[in-house]
Amino acid sequence: MAEKIPSWPKVTIRLYDDHNAEVKIAGRSHPLNNMDPRAAALQLVAEQAAQLGRPMKVTAVEADGASWPLIVHPDGQVDAVDTNAGKKKPIWPIVLAMVVAVVLLGGTILYLTVFSKLGDHRPVATVSPKLPSLPEPKVQSDDFPPKTQPPGYTAHADWTVDIAKDSTPAIRPDGTEVAILVQDPDSSNKKVVVFDAGGKVLWQDKVPKDADSPVYTTIDSKVVLAITTQDTLYYWEGDGAMAKEIELPDGATVQFFGKSPLIMLGDQAGAMVISGGVLKAIPEIPRLSTILLAEGDRVLVSRYDTPIYWAQPDKPMAELTLEKPGGAGEVKQVVAASPDYVLVLWTLAKDPTQVIPVVHSSASGKLVAVCQTQQEGGTDDWDWVPDPTRKSAAWGECLINMSSRKIHMLPGFRPLSLAGGFIYGTLESKTVAISSNWKQYPLTAVTRPWGIAGTHAIIVYNSVLYALDRK
Structure with a gap:
């Protein structure tokens, strides 16, 4: 039976203690405070099932973390889905089986006698419950x-x-x-x-x-x-x-390239963003365009060689006008984007076989950094490594101080990561760290940090996180 029941909307019942529970239906929270939180939660789900006119799949989670897949019918019947015969018998169907038995003995059904009269007897919502107390990991x-x-x-x-x-x-x-x-x-x-x-x-x-x-x-x-x-x-x-x-819709994937989650639907079915705590579809994008990232409830969209747009639900697309660098001809390619920045290759006006790598602001289109001119194809293997704090970045051989807008070209450099004011990468097959003033520190071996937390460098080795002290 469970296979024939749609998985939407997703329903979770979470029991916190003897009086508090929470029902989440398609992401919407319904806190409950009741003398019998199990019955109150299932009553609420049954009402929703009655509105849909069909049974609903439910995951019931006990206070100790044990979970049980259930099916709740519009008439109040509750079925347990036996996914593991070795598990102890869940209490949820037992509780509701007794409730249903009493109703049947009365000669009527739960839907008519209880759910149709919820207006006066719905459990009162209280303040959203806090996270449960759990044993802390050893630090x-x-x-x-x-x-x-x-x-x-x-x-x-x-x-x-x-x-x-x-x-x-x-x-x-x-x-x-x-x-x-x-x-x-x-x-x-x-x-x-x-x-x-x-x-x-x-x-x-x-x-x-x-x-x-x-x-x-x-x-x-x-x-x-x-x-x-x-x-x-x-x-x-x-x-x-x-x-x-x-x-998430079936088959959807979530990307975190931008400041906010981007939900890709796949098979050119479009994309969605989160606004007001719910998913919203973005407008249909122009043909041959690519969605680069999401920022809030809008997405950055571009064709291979512009135009670039910001697309937002229920609003017209807004084109991003790029400031042309000196000596540039036309846009050759929109390469990539990251929070606040768009990477673009411009042709050199006097020699179209050469390109100017430029970092633009994704908010205004203005110039952020202009790298030295390269031969066409010379930037194909350049990787973009930005600093989350927006203080520096590396685009292949072009090292950028975002504060001063100054660049430093380091031929042959391949950036790998950036943390704590250092750009880590390889130069002539050797690992190096480049400081903010472009000084090189050869590294015979180094574990690159994931980032900096307070005064600590956060690294991971053999499934252990180390918060290293600063010298």
Whole structure:
């Protein structure tokens, strides 16, 4: 039966204690405070099922994290989906089976006797519940065994913590928080844990076992921590607030190239953004155009050689006019984009076989940095590595100080990452670190940091996060 019931809308019932529960229907939260939170939650779901005129799939989560797939019918019947015969028998169908039995003995059905009269008996919503209290992961100081710390840092870590295998940390852009995934020792699921720069746990929450590594992004003008699974995007606004959930369309993927999540529908079916906590489709983009990234509820769209547009739900497209650099002819190619910047190749007016690599502002189209002219095709293997703090960047051989707008050309340089004021990369097959004043530091071996949190360089080695001390 379960296979024939549509998965939309996604419904989750989460029990917090003997009196509090929360029902999420398609990402919308319905906090409940009731003497019998299980019955109240299922009553609310049954009402929704009655409105749809069909059963609904539900995931019921106990306070200890145990979860049960259920099917709730419009008449109040609850079926358990047996996904694991070895599990203990869930209490949810037992509770509701008794309720339904009583109703049947009365000679009527639950839908007519209860759900049609919810106007006067709906559970009263209270303040949104806070995250549950969970055992904290072990945090301790330690030394970084390989002693291949980045320049300016010692091999001693003020704090370390084990992270989930094959996961990566996320560092808040202002360097005040570090988020990781850890394996939940009590189940096959994982936990997301957020620390301050000093290693103190700020909050944590359980997440599904297929959750991807955390990402800091912006939703509805707020910096949030986001995690995606195959069918859901979860995001936390901090301060102990529960996660908000957005059900993803079938086959959708989520990209975080820009300041905000971009939901790609695939097969040229378009894309969606998040506005007001819900998904909204962007307008149909011009033929042969590509969506580069999302910023808030708008997306940056471009053809191979312009025009470039900002597209937004329910609004006309706004073209981005690019400022022409001196000596340039026409736009040769729009190469890429990242938060605040668009990378463009202009032809040289006096010699169209040469190009001028230019970084433009994605807000105004004005010049941010103009790199030295290159032979056509000479920039094909240039990688763009920007600093999240917007202080510097590297576009292949072109190193950029974003504050002074000055550039430094370093032939043969290939950037890899940027953190703590250093641009890491390779030069003549050797690893080097380039400082903000373009000084080179040859590195025989170095573990490149994921970023800087407070005064610590955050690195990962053998599924352990090390917060290295500054020299």
